[in-house]
Amino acid sequence: MPDIPSPSxxxxxxxxxxxxxxxxxxxxxxxxxxxxxxxxxxxxxxEHFESASEGDLGxxxxxEGLTRFSTDELRKLLTRATTLKEAxxxxxxxxxxxxxxxxDSYTSALDFLPDLPPPRPxxxxxxxxxxxxxxxxxxxxAIEAENAREKDTEREEIEQSIRECTKAxxxxxxxxxxxxxxxxxxxxxxxxxxxxxPGYLKAVHRRAVANDKLGTWSSLTSAxxxxxxxxxxxxxxxxxxxxxxxxxxxxxxxxxxxxEKEKDEMLGKLKDLGNSLLGKFGLSTDxxxxxxxxxxxxxxxxxx
Numbered sequence: 001m002p003d004i005p006s007p008s009x010x011x012x013x014x015x016x017x018x019x020x021x022x023x024x025x026x027x028x029x030x031x032x033x034x035x036x037x038x039x040x041x042x043x044x045x046x047e048h049f050e051s052a053s054e055g056d057l058g059x060x061x062x063x064e065g066l067t068r069f070s071t072d073e074l075r076k077l078l079t080r081a082t083t084l085k086e087a088x089x090x091x092x093x094x095x096x097x098x099x100x101x102x103x104d105s106y107t108s109a110l111d112f113l114p115d116l117p118p119p120r121p122x123x124x125x126x127x128x129x130x131x132x133x134x135x136x137x138x139x140x141x142a143i144e145a146e147n148a149r150e151k152d153t154e155r156e157e158i159e160q161s162i163r164e165c166t167k168a169x170x171x172x173x174x175x176x177x178x179x180x181x182x183x184x185x186x187x188x189x190x191x192x193x194x195x196x197x198p199g200y201l202k203a204v205h206r207r208a209v210a211n212d213k214l215g216t217w218s219s220l221t222s223a224x225x226x227x228x229x230x231x232x233x234x235x236x237x238x239x240x241x242x243x244x245x246x247x248x249x250x251x252x253x254x255x256x257x258x259x260e261k262e263k264d265e266m267l268g269k270l271k272d273l274g275n276s277l278l279g280k281f282g283l284s285t286d287x288x289x290x291x292x293x294x295x296x297x298x299x300x301x302x303x304x
Contacts, residue, residue, distance in 0.1 A: 069114060071155040077112045078162050084109035085169050092176065099176050106173040113166045116159050167196045167203075174206045186210035187219075204229055205240050212247060217258045224251045 069077070088105030091098040170193035177186035190207035193200050208226035211219040230244040291299045 071158060074114070074155070074158045074162065077114065078158060078165060081109040081112040081162075081165055081169070084112065085165065085172070088169075088172060088176075092172070097179065099180055103173060103176045103180075106169050106176065109169045110166070110173075113162055113169065116163055163196060167193050167200060170196075171200060171203045171206070174203055174210075178206050178209055181213070183210040183213045187214070187222075199233070201230060201233055201240075205244075208244070208247070212251075215254075215258065217255065217262050220251060220255045220258055224248065224255065227251070 084105050088102045088109065091102035091105060170189045174186050174190040174193065177183075177189065187207055187210045190203040190210065193203040194207065197203075204226050208223045208230065211223035211226065214220075224247075227244040227247045230240060231248065234241040234244070291301055293299055
């Protein structure tokens with residue numbers, strides 16, 4: 001369930017000093033924009049947001065310089081980012097929605113969330129031998145690694161929470177952009193969330209809606225793929241399942257129409273380019289005809 005405070009809860013008093021980044025954050029991220037002031041009230045809505053405790057995540061690229069953050073520094077970054085995320089939730093849930101403030105809060109939260117490499121896969125240490133048998137060098141290294149792993153448990157948990165919070169903030173920012181009809185921005189941030197968690201269906205749905213609204217050949221094709229994912233993954237009781245099925249029923253025809261439209265536009269531009277070049281010699285593309293041959297292929301014919 002999403003981690004959204006009930007409308008009756010009083011928000012935490014705003015203290016700008018809480019968000020003043022220390023020097024090592026400024027060195028990492030540069031200047032950090034000031035966050036929006038949390039809302040004083042929040043009203044209920046059907047829109048849901050994720051807390052920083054949902055999903056199993058990972059990022060593909062290893063980030064250089066990650067070790068410069070201590071565990072305590074990562075904990076402080078996560079605390080500030082979570083506070084800003086919750087402030088964004090309250091802005092989004094307000095009646096009327098304060099979309100600009102929500103977007104500012106989520107964007108500020110991302111400034112406090114460092115990129116992280118994927119979680120390390122667990123590797124069990126070899127079983128200890130009985131008696132006086134000597135431990136091999138490989139077994140000794142595995143035992144040392146296991147001991148180090150136990151010491152790093154707290155850091156790994158914080159890093160995982162940062163990944164989950166980052167995914168949630170990208171997904172929530174996608175909801176803001178959809179509400180603002182900023183379709184390209186919605187596709188961009190939802191794609192980042194889905195990259196972290198391909199099973200994040202709310203982001204898949206928001207990206208499908210945004211691509212559907214963009215209406216280009218490529219975006220409609222992407223929307224079709226996302227709606228297909230939703231149909232195969234959503235539970236039967238989900239209201240989004242019906243929407244996805246309706247969209248899939250109409251998208252093939254819309255894709256075909258848009259494909260022909262963009263193809264004609266491209267051919268028109270190529271024809272204009274050809275005429276601009278041939279015109280210097282008193283020619284035009286209309287003077288060249290292509291005749292289809294019975295055995296396949298085309299024959300070029302010139303007509304004055």
